Amino acid sequence: MMRNILVVGAGKSTSYLLDYLLEQSVSENLHLTIGDLHPEHISKAVSNHKACTVISLDVFDNNARRKAIANSDIVISMLPARFHIKVAEDCLSLEKHLVTASYISDEIKNLDSKAKEKGLVFMNEIGLDPGIDHMSAMKVLDGIREKGGKVILFESFTGGLVAPESDNNLWNYKFTWNPRNVVTAGQGGTAKFIQEGTDKYIPYHKLFRRTEFLTIEGYGKFEGYANRDSLKYREAYGLKDVLTLYRGTMRRVGFSRAWNMFVQLGMTDDSFTIEHSKGMSYREFVNLFLPYSPTDTVELKLRLYLKIDQDDIMWEKLLELNLFDSSKKVTTANATPAQVLQEILEQHWTLNQDDKDMIVMYHKFGFELNGKKHQIDSNMVVLGENQNYTAMAKTVGLPVAIATLLILNKKITTPGVQIPLAKEVYEPILKELEKYGISFNEYQVPYLGYNPDSVAS
Numbered sequence: 001m002m003r004n005i006l007v008v009g010a011g012k013s014t015s016y017l018l019d020y021l022l023e024q025s026v027s028e029n030l031h032l033t034i035g036d037l038h039p040e041h042i043s044k045a046v047s048n049h050k051a052c053t054v055i056s057l058d059v060f061d062n063n064a065r066r067k068a069i070a071n072s073d074i075v076i077s078m079l080p081a082r083f084h085i086k087v088a089e090d091c092l093s094l095e096k097h098l099v100t101a102s103y104i105s106d107e108i109k110n111l112d113s114k115a116k117e118k119g120l121v122f123m124n125e126i127g128l129d130p131g132i133d134h135m136s137a138m139k140v141l142d143g144i145r146e147k148g149g150k151v152i153l154f155e156s157f158t159g160g161l162v163a164p165e166s167d168n169n170l171w172n173y174k175f176t177w178n179p180r181n182v183v184t185a186g187q188g189g190t191a192k193f194i195q196e197g198t199d200k201y202i203p204y205h206k207l208f209r210r211t212e213f214l215t216i217e218g219y220g221k222f223e224g225y226a227n228r229d230s231l232k233y234r235e236a237y238g239l240k241d242v243l244t245l246y247r248g249t250m251r252r253v254g255f256s257r258a259w260n261m262f263v264q265l266g267m268t269d270d271s272f273t274i275e276h277s278k279g280m281s282y283r284e285f286v287n288l289f290l291p292y293s294p295t296d297t298v299e300l301k302l303r304l305y306l307k308i309d310q311d312d313i314m315w316e317k318l319l320e321l322n323l324f325d326s327s328k329k330v331t332t333a334n335a336t337p338a339q340v341l342q343e344i345l346e347q348h349w350t351l352n353q354d355d356k357d358m359i360v361m362y363h364k365f366g367f368e369l370n371g372k373k374h375q376i377d378s379n380m381v382v383l384g385e386n387q388n389y390t391a392m393a394k395t396v397g398l399p400v401a402i403a404t405l406l407i408l409n410k411k412i413t414t415p416g417v418q419i420p421l422a423k424e425v426y427e428p429i430l431k432e433l434e435k436y437g438i439s440f441n442e443y444q445v446p447y448l449g450y451n452p453d454s455v456a457s
Helices: 012-023 062-070 081-094 112-117 132-146 179-183 204-209 255-265 282-287 298-306 313-320 337-349 391-408 423-434
Strands: 003-008 030-036 052-056 074-077 097-100 121-123 150-162 191-195 198-202 211-216 220-226 244-252 357-369 372-383 416-418 441-445
Touching (some): 003 012, 003 062, 012 391, 030 062, 062 081, 074 081, 132 150, 132 357, 132 372, 132 391, 150 220, 204 255, 211 357, 220 255, 220 357, 244 255, 255 298, 282 298, 282 337, 357 391, 372 391
Parallel strands (some): 003 074, 097 121
Antiparallel strands (some): 150 357, 191 198, 191 244
């Protein structure tokens, strides 16, 4: 009997997801319906596949959305996170399972009891981060506990970066995910975590100057800055008594210090609009954030404001972005500073067709066992193939596809709104991911605990 999978939204992160399900279509009796606002953007290799139907679907068209969901056995929502609730409510009323890669919103969390009553699996946070980070961490944490160990430290970092062979700018960075999320990262709240039993808070204006250094064999040195709330998973991970719990984002060393220049200037602000932004030169945009001077140039004012010497690599990074170019014009009307900055950065940090991206993930586990302290370091590196088949699309899309098939095949059966922390979820998915080169290297290392020397002031 044919099983119908509906995929709502077919953006950049779906290339591997769609390929995986279509490759399984014969052996698993699958038919894929892809609903997207711009179906013309879907590759011919996918849209012409005999097990695939592509439809134009506006998520705000209630009738069309409900009809598409009603005709499916399970729904994958790859829409922006704020739109998942529309799909989730339909899945609940039409009794369909749901899979998303996004963080669980409070609205979707409120559907938990009704999903359980109807025996529906609403699997969320089953992408990369969140997703692979949850599953790989729980595998090690459960292993420690099964041996009688007590976890006292857990740190986790993930980064979407450019692969070494495509790393050709001074920032050592290119966009591999939604550029807006990069520009606004860390805003909207204070970073919260715990280190050596002490609560820690980092306000946004200090976030990018408090970095921890990490080394991955074969790939060199990285830095990590704190995510907004590291403590939200304390209970879910079973780490209520842990002394150190820190989750962060990885970048190449030096990125955070350079990014901090934009933060201090106010260019990442997304709370107000700039009148007459369209047609403004990049140079005029920079000058908006600097003091008036009848004699000093924009360059000199900025160097004085940020205390940058002209031979500082930070200055070279700004010059590389053509920030002082009078001929380069902003094309967005009534834009926020963050939107203008995003437009400027996309001119320089967009992957070229043959560029490869890189996903890095790094976990530290500290635990006590038989009166001694131990540490396990675990890391994963995945390289992309090109602009379309990125490591980001691979690590986000494959876990979603695998989980969908496991739910369809009744290998994952626990109902309710959930994230992938249970063995019935993470064991088969991690095993399947290994077939696609997504695996972790684990090392037993001397217990170091929290090392204050690794954190920049």
